Amino acid sequence: MNMQALSPDQFEAWVARAVPGEDVVYCTGLRPSEAIGAAVRALHERGLVTMTTKRADEGFRFIAQRLPDPPRRVPERRGRFVRREIRGRYTAERMILKILVTAADKGHPCPTNGELARRVGLAGAASASYRMRRLVAAGKIAIEEPSPLERRVVTIAATGKQTRRAML
Numbered sequence: 001m002n003m004q005a006l007s008p009d010q011f012e013a014w015v016a017r018a019v020p021g022e023d024v025v026y027c028t029g030l031r032p033s034e035a036i037g038a039a040v041r042a043l044h045e046r047g048l049v050t051m052t053t054k055r056a057d058e059g060f061r062f063i064a065q066r067l068p069d070p071p072r073r074v075p076e077r078r079g080r081f082v083r084r085e086i087r088g089r090y091t092a093e094r095m096i097l098k099i100l101v102t103a104a105d106k107g108h109p110c111p112t113n114g115e116l117a118r119r120v121g122l123a124g125a126a127s128a129s130y131r132m133r134r135l136v137a138a139g140k141i142a143i144e145e146p147s148p149l150e151r152r153v154v155t156i157a158a159t160g161k162q163t164r165r166a167m168l
Contacts, residue, residue, distance in 0.1 A: 004028045008039035011064070015048055018066035027062040040064055093131045095120045097140055100154050100163065109151045109166035 005027040006014070014024050027036055040062075043049045047070040054061045096116055103110060113125035113132065122128050135141045142155040146165060154163045 005033055005036050008035050011036060011039050012043070015043055015064075015066060020066050020068040023063050023065040025061050026064050028056060028058055028060070030059040032062050046070070092120050092122055092127070093134055096128065096131050097135060100135075100141060101156055101159070101161075103163045104154065104156050104159070104161035107164050110154045110163040112151070112168075 006024070011024075011026050018024070026032065026040060031037075032040070040049065040051060043064075044051055048067055049064040050067055052063050052065070054063065099111060099116060099119060102108075111119070113128040116128040116132075117123070117125050120128065120131075122131070132141075132143070136143060140157055142157065144153040144155070146153065149168055151163075151166045151168055153165055155161070
């Protein structure tokens with residue numbers, strides 16, 4: 001049985017100059033040598049060639065077909081947020097902070113998340129809770145939760161004033 005095969009260097013040179021759709025018989029016989037087999041598999045994994053075989057008189061013809069160059073993948077920025085300051089006058093956080101400052105100045109109890117959401121125009125209590133957590137993280141307010149039956153007490157960091165304790 002007569003076996004013919006390209007060398008790995010010859011095969012890589014063919015891949016470099018071949019146009020998409022062009023094919024080459026890289027080996028004939030029962031099985032390609034380990035060297036050319038490894039070279040073809042490596043280029044197949046990179047998406048440059050596809051492999052196939054055809055039965056022939058002397059065993060098999062091992063054929064590689066050139067594929068179009070794979071598109072260059074640009075990594076997506078998913079789930080990453082750029083922290084930036086919103087310079088608008090009426091952001092939800094600023095409006096909530098203004099409500100809390102007013103309540104502390106007047107000695108009123110702290111509004112609940114639902115009340116804050118309604119006054120600011122947010123979707124619900126969870127949205128207001130998120131804005132409150134952001135204000136705490138920014139160091140603008142501190143929150144004390146005396147008990148589940150009482151309203152929270154908010155301390156404004158800039159003035160040191162607090163909202164009044166009250167029952168829910």
